[in-house]
Amino acid sequence: MSTSSAAEGGGGARAAQLADRLGRLRERVAAAAAAAGRDPGGLTVVVVTKFFPVADVQALAGLGVLDVGESRDQEASAKAAALAAAHPELRWHFVGQLQTNKARSVARYASAVHSVDRVRLARALAAGAAAAGREVDCFVQVDLAAALGGPADPARGGAAGDDVLHVADAVAAAVGLRLAGLMAVAPRGQDPARAFAELAAVAERVRRAHPGAVALSAGMSGDLEAAVAAGATHLRVGSAVLGTRPGAR
Template identity: 60%
Template sequence: MSGEPVGEGARRRRVAENLHALRERVRVASEKAGRAADDVTIVAVTKTYPARDVRILADLGVRDIGENRDQEAAAKAEQCRGLDLRWHFVGQLQTNKARSVARYADVVHSVDRVRLVRALGARARDAGRELSCLVQVSLDPGSDVGVLGPRGGTHPSDAAAVADAIAAESGVTLGGVMAVAPREGDPAGAFDRLYAVASTIRDRYPQATVISAGMSGDLEMALAHGATHLRIGTALLGERSPNVG
């Protein structure tokens, strides 16, 4: 994308073309991994993109929408009410934002501490809702020895304790795990570590089947290492602009 304004029809055609290409990438990668493409969920990450892009995606059959900033997500969810969407909160989350997120999110990918579990459970109960929560695991270099990166996530050895807290808290349910691939180091090894954590949690909680991993640049590797949910922004909607509307 050039960043220049485009008409609604042209924008829809561009997004439709990108979606077709993305689905083909997923199909090919799934086939190579011996998996069914239909078992993979594409979460369209729409941060900084306008609500009209969410409506275009919905019209094209994309129902899973991801956001990582509460203020933007809350407003966009309100603007897109009635579209039968499933909202995924995928960014780092402070406990003081739990009340707001619990009002619109269906899935929270970034649950990395027990205090946040309790805040989300309380706010979900207040709202009369139930949230699916994923344990965010840090895969940054050093996380295996207790040095956690800046993007959030619990130490891999602590992931089971966070999962236990989710399973015990009313108002939330345990969906599985999430991670962001490290910027440095071996991404294949990192995804292997995530799969090992996911397997340990799934052994205790068979319903925790989600592995949220993989973005526009590394989705093939993520799928080869068990990802069930891909968080895709650029490959669907183009390079980001700071404008939201």
């Protein structure tokens, strides 16, 4: 059975497939932590379920997954609503680029937003969190392409240079938001170890102003070992657990 047909069909075969993949991922994360001299208990794996059905998220919850990542508000809000009663323990992480006009909606269900890259977005999220009576963890997204001396990558988003601290200051000052730390994606064609080392250096600068911003969201299915070695606390993993992502619907 192909991954896509399994995702569509759900059922016992899909649940078994997810259990096997999740088990292998957990072994891989534990090995990466051991190699870096770190406690695997300090790492949070966010399973990114974009374009996969609610049934997959439900199966993952049954396997002990608490942290789920999404990158489109319409899809994420629908999944969160569908599973709110059966799985209130789920923590929803918004990991994609976020338009300001979607911030109020995202603040209603997201436990964390990993892609805060401008002051205007921070203010919009704060307004949404206040309206919902919630507190949302925020990661300031860093444009590592720019940090490494290349051109900015608008397709991936992220703040660069002094803007990183400006956004961090805005988040820290906002009622309803908590500055968790930084997030980044390794630039295409770059050594992820070098990229994540640069992220760790940027994080040190931010922590001088905001000592509590200790979280680092970095690493995906293909480069999580390099991220763990550089101090990542949150890993955003999709294909290693769910298989090849189906197309948008």
